[in-house]
Amino acid sequence: MSPFWTLLARDLKLAARSGGGAALALSFFALVATLVPLGVGADLKLLSRIAGGILWVGAVLAALLSLDRLFQGDFEDGSLELIALSPLPLEMTALAKIAAHWLSTGAALTLLSPLLALLFNLAPYPTLVLFLSLLIGTPAVSAVGAIGASLTLSLKRGGLILPLIILPLLAPVVIFGAGAVAAVMDGFSPNGGLGLLAAFSLAAVLLSPFAAAASVRLNLGS
Amino acid sequence: MISSLTAEKLACARGERKLFEQLSFRVTAGQALAVEGANGAGKTSLLRMLAGFLSPAAGRIVLKIGDAQSDDAEERGRQVGWLGHHDGLKPQLTVREQLTFYAGLYAKPADAAVLDQVGLGRQADLPCRYLSAGQKRRLALARLLVSQRSLWLLDEPFAALDTAGQQLVAQLMARHCGAGGIIIAATHEPLGLSNESLKL
Numbered sequence: 303m304s305p306f307w308t309l310l311a312r313d314l315k316l317a318a319r320s321g322g323g324a325a326l327a328l329s330f331f332a333l334v335a336t337l338v339p340l341g342v343g344a345d346l347k348l349l350s351r352i353a354g355g356i357l358w359v360g361a362v363l364a365a366l367l368s369l370d371r372l373f374q375g376d377f378e379d380g381s382l383e384l385i386a387l388s389p390l391p392l393e394m395t396a397l398a399k400i401a402a403h404w405l406s407t408g409a410a411l412t413l414l415s416p417l418l419a420l421l422f423n424l425a426p427y428p429t430l431v432l433f434l435s436l437l438i439g440t441p442a443v444s445a446v447g448a449i450g451a452s453l454t455l456s457l458k459r460g461g462l463i464l465p466l467i468i469l470p471l472l473a474p475v476v477i478f479g480a481g482a483v484a485a486v487m488d489g490f491s492p493n494g495g496l497g498l499l500a501a502f503s504l505a506a507v508l509l510s511p512f513a514a515a516a517s518v519r520l521n522l523g524s
Numbered sequence: 525m526i527s528s529l530t531a532e533k534l535a536c537a538r539g540e541r542k543l544f545e546q547l548s549f550r551v552t553a554g555q556a557l558a559v560e561g562a563n564g565a566g567k568t569s570l571l572r573m574l575a576g577f578l579s580p581a582a583g584r585i586v587l588k589i590g591d592a593q594s595d596d597a598e599e600r601g602r603q604v605g606w607l608g609h610h611d612g613l614k615p616q617l618t619v620r621e622q623l624t625f626y627a628g629l630y631a632k633p634a635d636a637a638v639l640d641q642v643g644l645g646r647q648a649d650l651p652c653r654y655l656s657a658g659q660k661r662r663l664a665l666a667r668l669l670v671s672q673r674s675l676w677l678l679d680e681p682f683a684a685l686d687t688a689g690q691q692l693v694a695q696l697m698a699r700h701c702g703a704g705g706i707i708i709a710a711t712h713e714p715l716g717l718s719n720e721s722l723k724l
Contacts, residue, residue, distance in 0.1 A: 305628060379611070380609065380610025383610075386605060387602070430550045
């Protein structure tokens with residue numbers, strides 16, 4: 303196995319064994335999706351109307367829960383120094399960590415979303431668009447989150463600052479993702495929203511490893 | 525294999541405070557250098573500088589491999605076997621998994637016999653959270669061996685080890701130098717082998 307896959311496999315193993323990543327994110331997502339209909343009431347039209355926005359915001363906040371540990375654990379126990387000295391460039395290290403975070407959190411949230419859409423009385427086609435939008439958009443959440451996680455690496459209680467840094471950057475993802483679902487409900491094509499979401503996600507996944515690696519490098523030298 | 529590592533007029537500052545300046549030394553293949561000094565003198569900072577984590581405030585570090593020489597920090601980092609203050613171990617992984625991970629990361633074969641060498645053969649399937657501080661240090665030594673790097677930078681290599689563990693470290697260091705490797709170790713204790721020393 304190459305160093306990239308070795309790191310990816312280890313991070314997935316750690317996520318599965320520590321139980322704090324996917325399980326916590328999924329529970330949070332499910333709780334948000336359960337509480338909103340209780341708060342809004344039994345107006346099915348209203349619920350299906352706001353489903354896209356609520357589920358997208360819920361997914362982003364759920365993914366945030368484990369983002370602060372993306373580099374932090376390795377930084378604190380000295381693993382990050384050893385990874386930095388390996389043949390794997392730090393940019394590829396960041397990409398492996400983004401991929402592991404997405405597979406353990408974003409993908410799991412995406413798979414759960416059709417079930418939670420039932421609570422909002424969302425019709426099958428908008429549910430499919432919600433699923434697709436999360437599938438396309440959640441990699442951007444992990445990628446942009448990696449920048450925030452690397453910036454707050456050496457800060458005490460950096461996890462509290464992390465949402466303040468990355469949530470504004472994730473506004474386009476929520477707008478395009480929820481917008482695609484809303485477009486379908488209004489009888490329009492979701493392609494525009496999904497296309498913009500894909501473009502944003504692609505750009506985030508391609509560019510964020512460079513930013514995150516630069517920030518990790520600075521933190522290792524501090 | 526590295527022929528030599530040369531530090532030329534290095535300076536290190538942490539914030540406003542100058543830790544050292546005009547520091548020069550040369551270590552050749554098969555040599556060990558003990559870096560000594562009081563707490564806060566800059567021993568760890570010097571090792572981090574040599575590993576490429578920290579940039580020197582002045583001066584340069586030149587690594588000679590065969591006839592080629594380079595002062596590129598990343599290139600130097602690819603030659604470094606690092607044993608820092610922290611052991612880089614995950615409590616959720618077993619001893620064997622930990623070693624296999626680092627072998628894969630450094631693109632080297634995971635030689636299980638290394639665990640026997642450091643006295644952890646019987647703990648191979650034990651999660652790292654159950655290891656004592658000394659056993660964790662031994663596993664970090666196993667990781668160092670698996671990385672097969674020729675420039676060892678060791679920060680307090682005897683920390684947390686019992687007498688047998690300290691003898692093991694001395695043996696491993698002697699073997700590494702005997703094979704033409706270079707060791708630079710920050711330590712308060714004698715390395716247990718014939719070495720140069722540098723006082724900060």
